[in-house]
Amino acid sequence: MSTPIILIILVALFVLIAVITIINNKKYNHKPKFKIFFIIGICWIPLGVATKNPVFSAVGLLFMILGLINKKKWKEEPKWSELPPEIRKMKLILILIISLIFLGGIVLYFLANKGVINV
Numbered sequence: 001m002s003t004p005i006i007l008i009i010l011v012a013l014f015v016l017i018a019v020i021t022i023i024n025n026k027k028y029n030h031k032p033k034f035k036i037f038f039i040i041g042i043c044w045i046p047l048g049v050a051t052k053n054p055v056f057s058a059v060g061l062l063f064m065i066l067g068l069i070n071k072k073k074w075k076e077e078p079k080w081s082e083l084p085p086e087i088r089k090m091k092l093i094l095i096l097i098i099s100l101i102f103l104g105g106i107v108l109y110f111l112a113n114k115g116v117i118n119v
Helices: 003-028 034-050 054-069 085-114
Strands: none
């Protein structure tokens, strides 16, 4: 596959996910957490600089601006001790999964640099 076809497919998937999310938000009357947009932006800007990919930096800047524009809508999140047990369990499982993926990526990176595996 050539790069433009892959790019078109990725954009189409992004649009499809955006449409589904908008429909879901209207159905369940879900309000976005703008503080999260700000945090994502803060993370993506250095990611773009480190990988020399200006798209990450630009999108990170947009997320950060979106979060700052809506700073008055930032809500206080409940503390860990105030969360119901099922929410705490779900968050712990998600943290564990994300940590394992992150650590696996680091291991694969070092194995690829040592020539043990070909990526």
